[in-house]
Amino acid sequence: MKPFHIFNSLTRAVEPFMPLDTSPTPTATFYSCGPTVYLPQHLGNMRAYVFVDTLRRALEFNGYTVRHVMNITDVGHMTSDEDAGEDKIEKTARAEGKSPLEVANFYIAQFKRDCAALNIALPIDAVPDAVAHPPQSALCRATDNIPAMIGVIEQIAAHGYAYTTPSGVYFDVEKWRGPSGMGRLSRQSLSEQHAGQRLEHSADKRSPHDFALWVLNQPHHMMQWDFPGIGRGYPGWHIECSAMSMRYLGETIDIHSGGLDHIPVHHENEIAQSESATGHQFVRYFVHNAFLTGMAGAKISKSAGRFPVLDDLVEEKIHPLAFRLLCLGAKYRSELAFSIDAVRAAEKNLNYLNEFVRCLQPRVIANAHDAAWAGAYEERFHEAMNNDLNTPQALAVALELVAAAYRQNDHRIWHTLRIFDMVLGLDLEGRIKEIAKGVFPPRINRLMTEREKARAAKDFKRSDELRAEIELSGYEVKDTKAGMVVMPKRVAP
Ligand code: AMP
Ligand code: ZN
DSSP: OOOOEEEETTTTEEEEOOOSOOSSSOEEEEEEOOOBTTSOOOHHHHHHHHHHHHHHHHHHHTTOEEEEEEEEBOSOOBSSTTSOSOBHHHHHHHHHTOOHHHHHHHHHHHHHHHHHHTTOOOOOBOOTTOOSOOSOOEEEEGGGOHHHHHHHHHHHHHTTOEEEETTEEEEOTTTOOOTTTTTTTTTOOHHHHTTTSOOOOOTTOSSTTOEEEEEEOOTTOSOOEEETTTEEEEEOSTHHHHHHHHHHHOSSEEEEEEEGGGIIIIIHHHHHHHHHHHSSOOEEEEEEEOOEEOTTSOBOOGGGSOOOOHHHHHHTTOOHHHHHHHHHTSOTTSOEEOOHHHHHHHHHHHHHHHHHHHTOOHHHHHOSOOOGGGHHHHHHHHHHHHBTOOHHHHHHHHHHHHHHHHHHTOOTTHHHHHHHHHHHOOOHHHHHHHHHHHHSOHHHHHHHHHHHHHHHTTOHHHHHHHHHHHHHTTEEEEEETTEEEEEEOOOOO
C-alpha cells in the first residue's frame, strides 16, 4: 500500500494515515458532520460534502474499506452555536406552518437530490431506532438517536463532568482537564474560542463556557423526549455527533471531518464530551475543509441571507458536475471564491474530458490494456492524491493525460482515465453509457431501456432475462453505481 498523507488538525501537520485496523485489508472509520436540515444546503455546504466524498474515494482508491457515517441534524442546533436562540428546524417549521418532521424530511430529500447531482455517494440510511447492531456505515438522524445521546450524557455525568440545574444538564468545562483538554484542537483559550460570541449565561450555569447536553423546562420547544431521572427536554447540538459516532463506529474513530467553522466550538465540545464519557481518545485525525466564499471574500452562510444553491447553476444551464470540478480545482484547505464565471471556466474542463470520452471508439473502450505510456500518469495521479488530497494536481494529471492522447493520436487511455474518475467522481462512465446507446443497433437499445426499467422496478428476474438476451447478441453487461454499462464483448488485445 502506498502511504496516504492527510493534514491532521489535531497536530497541525500532514501525517501518514495509519488506521486503527492494522490488518492486511484494513477498514478506516470516518465520521462527517452533516447538514442541519432547515434550509436548502448552499454551495458552501456542498463544498464540504464534495470534500468528504473525495476523501472517501481516495481512501478506497488506496485499498481501504471505508465505514462512513454522516449525521443529519434535525433537532438541537440553535440559531446561535452557543445554545442560545431558537431551534433552527422549529424556526422554519413555525414560519412555514409545518411540523419539524415535515421540514426535516423536505430538506433531507433536497440534500440527497443535490448530492446525487454532484455524484456524492452518501452512506445508506440508518434504520430508525434499530437496537444494538454491529458497527456500520450510516446516514443517521439525530432524532433517531436520542437514547444513544442519553446514554453518553449518563456516562459523562457518572465521571463527574456534568451537572444538572433546572434549565438543563451542562458540561462542566472548567473541570474538564482530559487528555485533550479544551482548546487542544483550536489552540485557543476558552475566552479566545468564544471571542465575539454572545455567551448565554443563565443564572444556573457554573461558567458561561459550559454548554448544554440536555435542555430542560422549555415548554415552547416542539420536540421533547423523556430523559429518565432527569426530565423532559431535548439534546444540545454537540452531543448528537459524539453519540452517533460512538454508536455506529466505536469509541475511537480514525477520521472526523467538518468545515473550519466547527473547530472552535462544535468539535472542541465533541472531543470533551466523548473523551470524558469513555476515557479514550475520540478521533485520531481531524480534517477540516476551508470555506467557499462569495465574491467579496465573505464566507457563504445561511444566516447571511441570500446564498447560492445548486439550483442556481441549473438555472444558468451549468452542469452540476462543473461545481464538483471547481471544488477539485482548489486544495481543500484553501479558500475558494465562488462566482458563476469560475464555475463556467470549470465547466470547460468538464466538457473537454467528456468530449474525449464521447469520441472513444468502442474498440478502444473494450480493449483491456491501455497504452504503456499512460502508466506514468497513473503514478503521478496517485502521488498527488496521497499528498494531502492534492486534487488540483490530480485533476491536472487527468487533463494532461487526455491532451497527450490527442497529441500522440493514441487514445488507449480509457482504463487509466476510469480509475482517475473513480476518485474524481466526474461520471465519465456515464458518457460511455451514452455513446453505447448511440452506437448500438436499435434492438439492443430497446433491450437496454427495458432492462433499466426492470431494474428500477426491482424486477430482477426480468432484468436477468434481458441481460441474457443482450449478452447472446455479443455484448457485455455490467451493473455499476452509475447504472448499466453495455459494451461489445472484449476482443483480445
Ligand atoms: P450546517 O448545515 O450549517 O451544519 O453545515 C454543514 C457543513 O457545511 C459543515 O461541515 C460546515 O462546516 C460546512 N460549511 C458551512 N458553510 C461553509 C462554507 N461557506 N464553505 C465550506 N463549508 C461550509
Ligand atoms: Zn458534528
